[in-house]
Amino acid sequence: MIFKRFSPLAGTSRRARLLAVTSGLVTAVALAAPSAVAAPAPEAKATASQLADASSAVLEADVAGTAWYTDAKTGKIVVTADSTVSKAELAEVKSALADSKADLTVNRTAGKFTPLIAGGEAITTGGSRCSLGFNVTVGGVAHALTAGHCTNISASWSIGTRTGTSFPTNDYGIIRHSNPSAADGRVYLYNGTYRDITGAANASVGQSVQRSGSTTGLRGGSVTGLNATVNYGSSGIVYGMIQTNVCAEPGDSGGALFSGNTALGLTSGGSGNCSSGGTTFYQPVTEALSVYGATII
Template identity: 55%
Template sequence: MTHRRTTGRRAAVAGTGVAALLAAGFTFQTANAAEATPTAAPHTLTAPKAEKLAATLAGHLGKEAAGTYYDAKAEHLVVNVTSEKAARTARAAGARARVVQHTLAELKSARSAVAEQTTAIPGTAWGVDPVSNKVVVTADRTVKGAKLARLTAAVEKLGSKATLKQSKGEFKPFISGGDAINGSGGRCSLGFNVTVGGAPAFLTAGHCTEAIDNWTDADGNALGSNAASEFPGNDFGLVKYSSSVSHPSEVDLYNGSSQQITGAADAQVGQTVTRSGSTTGVHDGEVTGLDQTVNYGGGDIVEGLIQTTVCAEPGDSGGSLFAGSSAVGLTSGGSGDCSSGGETFFQPVTEALAATGAQIG
């Protein structure tokens, strides 16, 4: 990564930040997650309704809940459970149930165990995957030799609870995305327009606001100054507008139109999402993981990220991830590109809003 920040055109919507893109996608294993035979057809649900049902069931199922994901093709919520009794409860609520081998507590313990190695090895990412019912650890192409051997041994020690994947790309932060915002010596992109106490502001990536304090649009007109910044750990920044520039709550679709954003939502594994960025425009993909941790190197470890199959390239970082009219994430990092494909990590917008006291709009 250089310290020059690069982003896209106008300053009304999408965002940039870190786009270290993961080239290799997940190949989900289901050998240890045999699905129980359903007694009733699961309900057809939109992703937001599936998210609400997942939250409700988590409270009812307690320790027998082992994660959920959204089957976008069938439009079903899939609920992992550890007993047939819990499976009946999930089915009665309208979900599709799977009786799996590992509890969520076991997987979180395995995640903590492998973190002892991954936090010391740059170029790694790790998190619980509800589809495979495992902890998936990914190593980029820079992890080799003794480091790869150490990582392999740590994963193998966890047996069926974990699996190791290797990426052809390299995890590294980029800077740019949606609509262009510029600063001294660099360029990023605006994520989402928000208000704080009624005053207009916007969210972008935290690694952008860590490097640049004052922002202008693509034409050099003043936009505003940083009000909050978190990176590493999290990856979001808040910039308060200091000018009268128009700041609608929408995302640039790069085809002469825009998508209105009316609120924010948490991501759901299996959900279809869209990313807008200044380098590659608009691309779709699927959420493949939640609460992911990525070690970008140099001590820059970011936690709690959304992982997707959406491609991105340098200049897309910080860009907006959305689903319909809901803001979902800010581009953080990954590997790959939009010619050969890739995988991207995003900072959840709901967390950024809660931390800064901002509201979409």
């Protein structure tokens, strides 16, 4: 601090007073320093209703090839875009969330999000092939659960007759076995062995899982998100899906997602393949069991 009128000719008492004032200023500054550098208060995470609003905003943007879920623990909305989504379309999604309180994370994945259907064998109808998920009983009668986008194709299947289907919005269907004795409560592991399935449960993020399908056999990975919404474009939109990093290919649709001896889901669709990897989505099996009043065999 500069005192323009200070002079070496000043008396001792004035010098002392000046030193006292200067010392006091330094002390005051030193005491004030902590508040000057205090860290700002962290921003509050998005609430459940704010996350729901964010999810609705992405849905209204209606960009085919996108999938998303919200994470209450982090206050984030996580959007995954397949290779068909342009920069302009991704900008539309971001714009839809411009006023959102939710933090946005955007991931890219190779390939195109599609329901996984192929011509061939396994459970078949006409020239289409899907995979059986889990065998169940409904009122003591043997049935099989698979994907709804499969059972939408036809009422008549190689293993029996369709008795229920739901796609889009959901992705599950049920077929009554024409040969009840063939209904096995196990899942084939494609190595000559089977896994007993003793019950069903909801998946959890980070959970290690396996998937069995008629095209690519047994594959494994982990759950990356829950309650995901997937926009399959012209095929429709599905909600409440399990998102994973397990690969899948056409024909694996409807196949079993499980962890240990517990049924978790039915393969819906995704992108990529089992050479390069990809992102896949599954219909929670607990919902299908509840809707049809079914029990795992």
